[in-house]
Amino acid sequence: MAFIIIFINLFFQILSWAIIIRILLSWVRIDPYHPLIRLLDQITEPILAPIRNILPSAGGFDFSPIVAIVLLSLLQRLVLSLF
Numbered sequence: 001m002a003f004i005i006i007f008i009n010l011f012f013q014i015l016s017w018a019i020i021i022r023i024l025l026s027w028v029r030i031d032p033y034h035p036l037i038r039l040l041d042q043i044t045e046p047i048l049a050p051i052r053n054i055l056p057s058a059g060g061f062d063f064s065p066i067v068a069i070v071l072l073s074l075l076q077r078l079v080l081s082l083f
Contacts, residue, residue, distance in 0.1 A: 005083055012076040018043045019065045019072075047072075 022044050030037060051064040051071075 001083065005080060008076065008079055008083075012072055015043070015047065016069050016072055019047070019068055023065050044068075 018040055022040055025037065025040070032038075032041075047068050048064045051067050052062065055064055055067065
């Protein structure tokens with residue numbers, strides 16, 4: 001049982017850190033075709049795209065990563081409460 005809880009925590013932490021790294025990398029000019037950047041986009045875009053579609057435009061600011069991290073945290077707590 002402890003392995004499952006550790007795995008769930010690790011999974012959600014990796015997703016959250018991937019989103020944070022994507023935010024930080026968006027501030028610097030980096031090659032979008034670099035394999036690590038493409039992997040990061042493949043991991044985070046399925047989470048961020050639906051949120052971006054729902055959120056209204058906020059003057060050029062993208063708040064979807066903040067919403068995604070909050071939702072991931074809530075989902076993590078929900079899943080862990082089932083155990």
